[in-house]
Amino acid sequence: MDILSLFLIVPAITILLLVFTRNLGQARLIALLGSIVQFAMSVHLVFAYIKERAIDDSIMLFTKDLIWFEPFNIHYSIGADGISVTMVLLTSIVVMAGVFISWRIGELPKEFFIALIILATGVYGFFISLDLFTMFVFFELAVIPMYLLIGIWGSGRREFSAMKLTLMLMAASAVLLVGILGIYFNSDTAGNGFTFNILELAAANIPAEAQKIFFPLTFIGFAVIGALFPFHTWSPDGHASAPTAVSMLHAGVLMKLGGYGVFRVALYVLPEGAVEWSWIFIILSAFGVIYGAFAAVRQTDLKYINAYSSVSHLGLVLFALLMFNKTAWNGAIIQSLSHGFMTALFFALIGMIYERTHTRDVRKMGGLLKVIPMISATYVVAGLASLGLPGFSGFVAEMNIFVGAFEHENIYYRIATVVSVSAIVVTAVYILRVVGIMLMGPVKEEAYLQLPRVSWYERVGILLLLLPIIGIGVAPLWLSDLIYKSLHPFIQGVL
Amino acid sequence: MIHDVSLYEILTVTSILFFIGIYGFITRKNLISILISIELLLNASVVNFVVINKYLYPDVLQGVVFSIFIIAVAAAETALAVGIIINLYRQISSVEVKDVETMKY
C-alpha cells in the first residue's frame, strides 16, 4: 500500500464508520480517531519523505499511477514533494484541531463530521494529485461540502453566504476548467497524445501563444479561492456565517488550494504565460495586500476582521508566487502554512469567544483578558504572530517573501515589494485595535464575569495550532530546507 | 386502388388535419377539446403510415401494423384520459386547463 493513497482511504473509512454512529459521542470519537490517524500518517509522511529524498532525486516521490478514464487519458496519479508534504501536514493538523473545536457541535453531529471529513479528503487529494483532472475533481470535492457546512450549521445570513461562496467558487471552477482543458488540448507537442499529467505537461513546453491565453484563466480560477482582490468577497461573508470548525478548515486549508494550485499548475505548466501576465496580477495582489489590511481596520465583526486579514496575507502569497524567485516562493509556501495555522487558531478562538459572549462585535466586548485569560492570551499571541512578530511563523514567511521579492531585477517589482511591506504597519494597527478594545480595558458587562473557563478540548485544539506556529517561527530551517529543495524543478521550469 | 387520387392529395389532407390538431391542442383550454385534437394528430399520422405503405412499398406491411398499434395505443390513451377527466371533474368540478394548474405545485 502506498502511503499517499492512505490519505484518501483513511478518511473514506472514517466516513463509512461515521455513517453507522448514532449520537454525538460516537460521531466525534470516530472523527477524532480518524483525524488522529491522519495526523500520525502525515507526520510519518514527513519523515518518510525526508528519508526517501536523501536517496531519490526525482521530482515527485511516492508516485502511483492508475488510469481511470482511458478515452481522455485521465489518470489517478499521485505523488508528493516537499511542498505537498507540508501542506498535507497542515491539513491533518487543522482537521484534528477542527474536530476538537467541534466537540460540542449541536445539531446533526454525524452529518457535520461526515461533511467535514469529505472536505478534508478533497483537500488531501488535491495536494497529492499529479493529474490535472483528478486534481480538479478533488478541488470540487472540497468545495461542495462547504456549501452544506455553511448552509446547515452556519449562523447569520447563512443561506446567502453559502450560496455566494459556492457560486463564486463554482464560477472560478468553470474558468479553471476552461484553463485546464486549454492546457490539455495544447499538450500534444511531442506527438504522444494529450495528457493531464502535470510533470509531463511541464516537460511538454506548451506553445507560448496558448500559454498566454490560458495562464490568466488558470490563475484566476485558482486565485479566486486564494482570495485574490477583487474576487475575495465570498470570503468575509462565508467566514462570518460558517461554524467555527468550518471557518478554520476553510481559511486554514481550503484557501491554500488557491496558492498551491497557482504554483503547481499555473506557474509550473505555463511559465511563459506567467511571465507575460505577472505584472497585472502583481499589481492586483500587492493592492490586495494593502487593501485587505485597510479594510480590516474598520471592521467590527471579529470574523470579518480576520477574513480581510486573510485577504491581505494570502495576497502576499500570490504576490510572492509571481516573483519567480526561490526565496519568495519558499516564503509563499511558508506563508501558506503559517497563515493556515494562524487563521485556524484565530477562528477557533473567535468561535470560543462567541460561544461565551454570544457576540462577535468587538465594540460590545472588553476586558476579556481578565475573564477568560487563556483564550485571550492566546488571542494576543495569535495576533502577534499574525502581525509578523519574530519567533512566530508569520515572520519567517514574510521575511522570505520580502527578501525574495526584493531580489527581483526589475525596479518596479521592488517598488511593489516596498508597497506590500508597508502592510505590516496596518496589520499591527488592526490587530492591536482588536486586542485593545476587546481583550484589554475594563470589563464591559457584568455577565462576562461569569464566563466559563476554557475546557480541555478547547485547550488541546489551541495547542495543536499554536505549537506549529511557534515551531516554524523558532526553527524555520528544517521546514524551509524541506520546501527549498522541492522548488528547484519549478524554478528551472520558469527560467 | 384508386388512380384518381394521388399520394400528394392524401398527404396534403393529412398535413392539414395534422396542423388543425396542433392548432386545437395549443389553443383549446378544455381538456376534452385537447383530447379531440390529439385524436386528430394521431389519425393524421395513421393515415400517412398507411398511405405511404400502400403507394410506395406495397410488399411490406409495416405501415399497416404500426397503424394498428397506434390505434390500439390511442384507444388506451383515450380511455385513460377520459378516466382522468372524469375523476378530475369529480374532484374539482371542472375540466378547464387553468383549474388543473394547482397540480403543478
Added chain:
Amino acid sequence: MLRSVIYLAFVLISIAGIFFLIDYNLLAAIQLTVYAGGIIVLIIFSVLLVHHIEMRLEMASIAKRITTAVLCIVGMGVFIYTIFSFEFKMVDNKQTTTTEAIGERLLSYGEGGFILPFEVISILLLAAMIGAIVIAKGTKLMVKNNKPT
C-alpha cells in the same frame, strides 16, 4: 362541445373511407369500430358527464391564437411544399392486403415479425384498462378504504 365530437366522428369515418379507398379493408374496419365506435362513444359520454350546456368554451388569448395559427399555416406550407417538391416513386400495385397476411405478420416471430410489440401493446392495453377504471373510480375506492371499521 358535443358538436365538435360529432365532427370528430365525421372525420374519423372519413378516414375510414380513405382506408376503404386504398383497399385496406381491415384497417377501415378497425378505424370504424375502435375510433368511431369506441373512442367517440367514450368521448361523448365524458362530454355528457362533465359538460353543462351553459358552459362557455374558453379559448386562448387572441395573440396566442394568431401566433399558433401563423405557426400552423407556416408549418403546413412547409409540409405541403416539401411533399410536392419530392418525387415519390409510385409503385403500381393491385393486390389487396388480406387480413390473414396482417394477422400472420403480427403474430410471426421470425424475420420481420411483430410478436413482441404485439404482446407489449396487449399488456399496455390491459394496464390502461385497469388504470382507467381505477382512476375513474379512485375517490370511491379511497373513501371505502379510509372508512373506519
Added chain:
Amino acid sequence: MNYTEILIIPLIPLAVFLVLGIFYSRIKPAVSGIIGALGLLISTLLSIKVAYQYFFVFSNDGVAYQTLVHKTVWMNFTETLRIDMGVLLDPISIMMLLVVSIVSLMVHLYSRGYMKGDPGYTKFFAFLSLFTFSMYGLVLATNLFQIYIFWELVGVSSYLLIGFYYTKPTAVAAAKKAFVVTRFADLGFLIGILIVGFYTGTYDFELLNNPEGSPILSWAASSFFGMSVLSWGLLLIFIGGAGKSAMFPLHIWLPDAMEGPTPVSALIHAATMVVAGVYLVARLFPMYYFVEEGIILQVVAFVGAFSALFAAIIAITQNDIKRVLAYSTMSQLAYMMLALGVSGYEGEAGLGYMASMFHLFTHAMFKALLFLCAGSVIHAVHSNYLKDMGGLRKYMPITHITFLIAALAIAGIPPLAGFWSKDEILVAVYEKNTLLYIVALLVAGLTAFYMFRIYFGIFWKRDPEYASTPHESPATMTIPLIILAAFSTLAGFVPFGEFISADRMVLEAHINLPLALAAVATGMAGIGLAWLFYRKETGLPEKMVDALGKLYTWTYHKFYIDEVYLFVTKKILFKRVAEPAAKFDRQVVDGTMVGIGNSTVRTSEKIKGMQSGKVQDYAMAFVAGILVIVIFFVYYLTE
C-alpha cells in the same frame, strides 16, 4: 572565549520567561520574583566575566579590538543572504551587555518591592525576562536581520509591559501607540535592510562594517533620486533607530509609554530599549561614515540636535514627573545621536562615537536611577503629578539623596558620571559645528533646569495635604537605588576611550578646560534658575507662564505633535482610507459580485414565465422550434 557562557547569558532570561509563562498559575508570586532576579544575577555575573575576559585577558595591547563572532545558520534566503543566529562580541556589544545586565538586575530587585501585591506579579516578571532576553539578543546580534528580529521582540515586550495595567484604557492606548509608531519606524528599518541586503549581498555586520570591504564601496554603483541607494537604505535604517530612540518626529510614543509600571519605564524606556536606536547607528557606524562621505550622519546629527532641544523645552512644562523624565530621556538620546552624527572615524576624530557610547553608559545608570527614584516617590504618594508632592525629603531620605545624585549627574556637575560623558560630547560637537554646539550647550542648561525643577518640586516644596504620611520605600527598593547611585557617581571615571572608539584603537580623552567650564557653568546656571523659580516660591513660574502666553501653551501641549498624528491617523488614514476601503469593498467590489448574482436572479425571474408548466405553451414552443429546425435543415443545408 567560552561561547557557551556567552550563549547562556541570553538563554537564562528566556528560560525564566518560559518557566514563568508555562507554570503561570501554579507558581507563587514571591517565588517568581526570586527566580527572575536569581536568573538575571547569573546572567549579570557572566556578563561581567565576559567583559573582563574580553577587555583584559583577551585584549591585545596596542592593536584594535577584535570582533568575535560565533553563529549558526537560522534561515537561508539565497546562496548569499541568510539569517544567522549568534553572538557578536566587540567593545560596544559588551558595554551594552553590561548596561542591560546591571540595569535589568537592579530593576528586577526593585520590582520585587514595587510590584508587591499586584495580581499580575508573575506575569510582570515573565515579561521582564522576555524583554531582557530580547535585549540581550539585540545587543549581541551578528547581522542586520538578527538585530531586526530582536528589535521586534523588544518592541513587543515593551508593548506588553506598557499595557501591563490592561484594564486602564490610557495604558492600552499608550501600548498600542508605542507599538504602532515603532512599527512604522520598523517598516523603514525593514525596507532599509532589504535595500542594504540587496545591494551589498550580505547582512553580516562584520562584512558590512569593513571600511575597505565591498559592501561599503558598492555605494557609488547605484543612485536613486540624487543619492546613493545604499544611503537611502541607511537613512531608512536610521528611521528605524529613530523610532525606537524616540527622535523627532517619531517620539510621540515615549511619553505615553510612561503608563507602564515605573520599573518598566526605568528599564525599557530609559536605559535599554530606547538606546537601541543609538546602538544601531553605532553598530553600523563605519557604514554610516564611509557611505557617500557620511551624508546620512549629517541627517543624524541635525535630527539629534533638534530633538534634544525640542524635548528639553517640552520637559520644562510638564507636570507629570514621569513625563518630564521621558522627555529628558528623549533629549539625552538625541544628544547621543548628535554625538554620533558629528563623529569621525579615526583617532581623535572618533571622539563623538566614544562620547556617545560613554553617555549611553552613564545615562543608563543615572536615568534608571531617576526613574526608580520617581517610582519610589510615586509608590509613596500614589500620584504622578507634581502638585501632589512636596517636602518629601523628610519622609524619604534615601530616595532624596539618590535622586539628587542622579539629577546632578544628568545636569553635568563634576565629578558625577554625567559630567564626563556630556563634556566629551560637547567637545566633539564643538569641533564639528558651532551652531550644533550652541544648541547642545543650551540643552545642557535646560536639562539642569527641568531636572531641578522637579527635584525641588518633589522634595522641597511645601507639603500638599497627604492623605497618609508618606514613608520610605522598603529595602528591596532602596538597595537598587543605592547601587545605581554608586554607579552614577563612579561611572564617569571609567577610562572609556581605552575600551571603545570608532576604529577600536585606544582613544585618549582629555578634558578641554574652557569647554568643560562652559558646560559646568551652564549646568549650574540651570540649577540656579530652577532654585530661583521653584525653591524660593516667588511666583516667578506663574509670571513666566503669563509672559510667554501662547508659547507656553504650545509647549505644554508638546507642540501639538500628538494632535497632528491623531489627525493624520484618525481623520486621514482611518476616515479617508480605511473606512472608504471597507465601504468600497462592501459596496463596490462585493456589490459587483452580488450584483452579478442578483442580475442572474432577475433575469431568471423574467424568463421564469416561460417555464409556466403549461403543456400547451410548451407545445407551442416545441412546434415553433421544430419548425425552425426543419426549415433550417431543409432549406438551408440542402442548398
